Amino acid sequence: MERNREGMRRVGQRLMGPGAIALMGLALASVPSQRAVRAAAPPPVPAAPTPEVLREVFHNGEAGFVVTEIAYALGPDAKGSGSCPAGMSRGIRDLIKAYKDSPDGQRRTDEAEQAYERRVGMAVHAGAGGQNLCMHPELAGPDPLWRMVSGADVRVDGIDLDGQDSAPGKRPAAGTCGHQDFQGTHGERGIDNQFYRVVGCVPGFQSTGQANGWQTEMYTGSWGILISLKGVDDLRNDPDVQVGIYANADPIQLSAARAALPYATYAIDQDPRFRAVAHGRIVDGVLTIDPVDIRLHNIVNSMKDERVLRDARLRLTFTADGGMEGFLAGYTPVDDMYNLQFGSRQSRTAKGDLAPERIRIQVSQGREDAFGHTCTGVYHALQQAADGLRDPATGRCTGISTQYRIRIAPAFVVDTPTKSVNAPLAAR
């Protein structure tokens, strides 16, 4: 315990500089960094934690965190921003309406309501061979009425994944394909967020839409994310930090108001596929990491998928409560993104079996209805916008840049087997 205390004192001193512990918060908030100087207007740095808070967060240069908020980092809504000058993408409801307005889509005189709706459903959801198009989106061609974000001055915050300010016609960075980068709200350049480009003109992905609320299941304890820091000697500038990103094996702990509680203990998922460790650094109080592949759980409607990020990066800064906030970004394999967010082609049950197709279709079509897209439209748009994980054999990119905005709270991260008291019930 004394060692912990000494380690924390050391961290505090290096963070604030000798004799300047009390000014630590001001130092973090006010000293401009080299990177910030380059930018036209640096993003505001959150209020820094006090030494008392840091003493509770860091022990021997180590700290743990639990993700308390995560959502796709998307740009401004289409309305009023000019991000979708050609209008919104056509969704499944538009298709249904168009079909019903067509001569073939008219209800026949002797046709029962249920039979009519089934016929309409087949017409819009099934391919030529009768296969469901959410399960087989490749059977249809690209949707000419799919709209992507194309406004000239759309600002989106996030991380520069490929290390350059990419633009059409410009030589793409190694392993990537040509695309247009975004500019951050404070003038940062080179932000890769092709996922936003694909979904930014879909109603469900606007700020009032339902598509970005998938962290709800995290709050039910279905899945979670842990982050650990090790080897931190200086919270302001430390060139050598180990950063772990793991799936959480325990349910998140909440208050009565369903807010995440800090300082709970969580265990790392024992499956090595859900553990990632990266080398990182802290520069002017901003934590970043070298690219690392990450795999996380995603559970919706009791069906399990995996949220994959290849060549993932973090950019986090401390907040006054001892937590951190910022971005987690990387390249999501296009098929994984489609399966995860749109068409549940690979969703599995709690036991690990492929979920019944009927349920997977219901969920996929339910998403079409709720979000306002079509499975085929988004599938081909994702393929078209893919900008990373370039396949050397085909030259095609198989991954799409994806940015998440996250907040993390102090927690104790332990590496120990853990299971629910209800595990025997789940195994039945």
Place this chain on the structure above:
Amino acid sequence: MRRLTESQYRATIADVFAPDVPIAGRFERAQRADGLIAVGSSVGGMSAFGFEQYDASARGIAAEVTGEKRRAQFVPCQPKSANAFDAACATKFVDTYGLKLFRRPLARDERARFVGVAKAAQARLGGFYQGLEYALVGMLQSPHFLLRMERTEPDPQHRGALRLDAWSKATRLSYFLTNSTPDAELLRAAGAGELDTDQGLARQVDRLIASPKLEAAVRAFFWDMLQFDGFNDLFKDPVIYPAYNSSVARDAQEQTLRTIVSLLVTERGDYRDLFTTRKTWLTRPLGIVYRMPVATRNGWEQAEYPAYSNRSGILTDISMLALHSHPGRSSATLRGKSLREVFLCQHVPDPPANVNFTAVDQVSRPGSTARMRLAEHNDNPVCAGCHKLTDPIGLTLENFDGSGGFRAKENGAELDLKGMLDGATFAGAPGLGQTMHDNPNVPICLVDKLYRSAVGREVVDAEGPYLDYLATTFGASGYRVPELMRAIALSKTFYAVALPAVPAKTQTAAAARKGDRS
């Protein structure tokens, strides 16, 4: 006469039948007298609601014990006929459970009455086991079960004096050292007259002190002494203390009791070390408030408060800090008051009815601390008198908020944690713990409370020298609580007949008039 407490009732049913026999009824709020439920159990009444609940429990227990599923486990014989009443088997059942529940053999008329109930119930309901069920319900509703009725007999060594009979001795001893009903060996020793000899009594006392059940007795005593029944009424504002919930409230009590049992029973440690030890037990819900890691997902693990945590001893456990605080703020006054009353056996008067709390209620004033607010409040000399007793102690715990969580500052202001107790000055919780550890009145108070808990009544003046002797014995043992319990259990004072009692095989005039159908 003492009413079984809730924990004694539950332990008794578990020992007589099985731990998984359900108890359906709820228990009345226990009455606390002079700081102890153990004393209140001698003077409290029983409401109609309370008896209804005993009835519900009795019916549930009897149905479980005689029901088809478990009767082979509990009924010691099988009826000879499915239809005819088997008096021998019914008598065996009544005798077996009469001895265990009444903690003495049944008198002839009692046995006949319960066997008669069994026979009448079988006649009405058609089954032998239904008959036994109703006989058992009757025993479980009887005051001879619900109340620990002690009986006396002429003391052969002191002509004209009375002494407790052996069964009453066994009962008093058992509930003191195990918090439950006498086990088979103790009942055997009582029946054999061994408890009336010093040697026989010592053998039983040593056996029970060495048994795992001593832990239950120590738990029950400290649960009572620390007034943990107060958690039933404890509320914390979830906006102010979001981590405090029902799991924390439950585990906080258990944490302190585990610490006590570990130190006093398992390690046979010094009672005074309870105020300085950093060893403790944690669960995950507690870990959130303490801001300590707890690897075990479901269950308990041993831990140690870090030296820098400012926690030391059970006074810095959530149980003590949260219980003696307000719903939305800490309370130096309540903490100081409880410490004096619980651990020093001192009485602090309640505040006068017309006191003005305005100054202390303004808790969110920027830059203000409890010490500042109390100083304003104590401008009133009517208040200052009692606050001088409580606040200098309680203010040393001010870096723990109303839920027991640590805080370095209050409203942005540094905390002045200096304090004083009985002339000793110190700072912060570790200083308070050490001061309590060194305060000679702390072990004396424990002796007083443990003895009063054992006998279930207030101490009379004549017992003063005896308590002094116990305190000396306690100190000589290195303040080992099991040794103190042993000394009490072996003393003649413990078995002294202090209250009017009904001699064995006699009836009060009132009972005789009513025909005592209990």
